[in-house]
Amino acid sequence: MKRIKVSEIKPGMILAEKIISPKGQILAEAGTAVSAQQLLHLSYYGIKELAIQDEADAIERYHFDAPDEFVGETQSWRIVNSQEFSEFKRAYEKCADKLEEIVNDFVKKQTQLEDEELLEDIHSVFEKHSTGLGIMAMMLNIQEIDTTTYKHSVNVAIISRVCGGWLGIKDEKELDVLTMCGLYHDIGKSLVPQSILTKPDSLTAEEFGRMAEHPLLGYNLLSDAALDRRIKLAALQHHERNDGSGYPYGLTKDFINQYSKIVAITDVYDAMTADRCYRAGICPFEVIAQFQREDRSKYDQGILQVFLQNIAESYIGAGVLLSDNSRGTIAMINNKALSSPLIKLEDGTFVDLKERTELYIKACI
Ligand SMILES: [Fe+2]
Ligand SMILES: [Fe+2]
Secondary structure, three states, rough: EEEEEEEOOOOEEEEEOOOEEOOOOOOOOOOOOOHHHHHHHHHHHOOEEEEEOOOOHHHHOOOOOOOHHHHOOHHHHHHOOOOHHHHHHHHHHHHHHHHHHHHHHHHOOOOOOOOHHHHHHHHHHHHHHHOOOOOHHHHHHHHOOOHHHHHHHHHHHHHHHHHHHHHOOOOHHHHHHHHHHHHHHOOOHHHHHHHHHOOOOOOHHHHHHHHHOOOHHHHHOOOOOOOHHHHHHHHOOOOOOEOOOOOOOOEEEOOOOHHHHHHHHHHHHHHHHOOOOOOOOOOHHHHHHHHHHHOOOOHHHHHHHHHHHHHHOOOOOOOEEEEEOOEEEEEEEEOOOEEEEEEEEEEOEEEEOOOOOOOOOOEEO
């Protein structure tokens, strides 16, 4: 057992002791995995440290979702088992395969980036699936463990395009540029040894150094290509952070392009959801909480607020299972606490998760 600062705890770590509120209420039992929503709520109680079990692999066993008896009725389950999702998945996999081909040809044979067809495929995904289940809900469920760089890049492209729309970008040409920022942001990884990219254990300092070269490698690869400059900058700047804590240059917000700032957020969002994919799927409020735990000065808050607020609002009316196993629907989003909405319970009463900080959303059902 070790005591760790709340800010350093990752969702999925296993509690060594139960968490008790100052009023004596049990917030979480020993032996259970802690969630991002719980960690966010702990700040309300002034709890600064927790006792965590020494298990490096705890995060892999982390089960943030409904208990087994709910598996057949979660929203994720319904999405994954729908006709629309299987069509979406087919189109999505085709995009990832095509991207792999384009990037390989470009890097190895110095051919042009022949991406018109790929962009058309992405357009048709948007036309077919922008209603109904919604692209973001499907994206959340398409995640798999050990996803490839190409799938990740298609994810970031699609999510960036959705985010661009939410930010008010209407011009299709501009949305295409943003989509391509996502498609090529990690192109530099094609020059990083595969053994480093797929290493299951944590990287050594030297390996991390090689990995951290990918933004610069990507920018150099794209520098002579006939592409909008912002696409090249997104490859270079997507790991830069507003507060100067990013890499490769430690740029601060005034020196980072707007589209790079969007990709920085969608890239992290995709990595967070990939970290949390389990058979019963993931609830977006957990990812929102995870973002809200991050330092506010890292990301462009204007973009982040619009992005997370739209995700949260798309769940108004959706069924939820709370941590005390009561059920309800999302009635209203709290703009200042996006992961803690107002819930209408089955008996018609309301519970505000912003006030009831011992409760959180366990699953979308
Ligand atoms: Fe990257
Ligand atoms: Fe990435």
